[in-house]
Amino acid sequence: MVTESNIVNTSGSAGGEYLTFTLGNEEYGMDILKVQEIRGYDAVTAIANTPAFIKGVINLRGIIVPIVDLRIKFNLGNVDYNELTVVIILSLSNRVVGVVVDSVSDVLTLTPDQIKAAPSLATSLDTRYITGMGTIDQRMLILVDIERLMTSRDMELVDEAVA
Numbered sequence: 476m477v478t479e480s481n482i483v484n485t486s487g488s489a490g491g492e493y494l495t496f497t498l499g500n501e502e503y504g505m506d507i508l509k510v511q512e513i514r515g516y517d518a519v520t521a522i523a524n525t526p527a528f529i530k531g532v533i534n535l536r537g538i539i540v541p542i543v544d545l546r547i548k549f550n551l552g553n554v555d556y557n558e559l560t561v562v563i564i565l566s567l568s569n570r571v572v573g574v575v576v577d578s579v580s581d582v583l584t585l586t587p588d589q590i591k592a593a594p595s596l597a598t599s600l601d602t603r604y605i606t607g608m609g610t611i612d613q614r615m616l617i618l619v620d621i622e623r624l625m626t627s628r629d630m631e632l633v634d635e636a637v638a
Contacts, residue, residue, distance in 0.1 A: 490587040493609065495580040495616060496563065499551040504609055504616040507582055509565050516560040516575060530575060533562075540564065543630070544575040567622045574621070583616075585609045590618065603627075 493504035519531035519542050528548040532539050542562060546554050559578040564571060593605040604624040609616035624630065 490585045490590060492582055492584050493616065493618065494563070494582055496561075496576040497578050497580065498546050498549060498576055502580065502614060502616050503576075504583065504585075504618045505563075505621040509567060509621055511564040511566045511571065513579055514562045514564060514573075515558075516556055516562055533573065535564065535571065535573075538571055540571050540573050542573040542575060543625070546575070546577065565621060565625065567625050572625050574625075583609075583611060585611070585616075593618075 492507040494507045494510050495502055495504045497503070517533065519533050521531040522529070525531075528544050530542045530544050532541050534540075544554060546552075556575075560575060561579050562573040562575055563579065564573050589611060590607040590609050593602055593607050604620050604627070605617055606620045607618045609618050
């Protein structure tokens with residue numbers, strides 16, 4: 476349930492609909508417009524000499540789709556694949572990419588007042604892909620710019636977005 480809040484939006488986000496998902500003990504949100512479909516986790520074909528977070532590829536109706544495990548990418552400890560583990564298929568920069576997450580929760584609409592700026596942390600934690608923090612009731616969502624993450628140089632999965 477979405478409620479009004481007195482939080483000032485300094486993130487520059489206009490709000491919108493977010494698919495919420497979990498990684499470890501945290502809840503994240505991504506722009507629902509980037510999501511093509513959600514599938515149960517299934518076996519992937521491993522590709523030699525790829526980073527550990529790239530699990531491999533799947534054949535999705537004739538399209539070869541690279542699969543990235545966000546738990547490994549974000550260094551979130553043990554990776555356990557179970558019946559709740561899903562792959563979110565994304566359509567980004569004219570490319571299809573899948574991301575493995577622990578589970579998908581729901582789709583939430585956030586108003587600009589419910590989004591705060593991402594914290595600036597003086598640690599080795601990379602916050603370039605965090606666009607803000609969404610608050611709904613007692614829940615806090617880490618809002619991820621999934622396209623920026625997937626088009627980053629260290630991912631090398633999709634071509635750079637054309638501005």
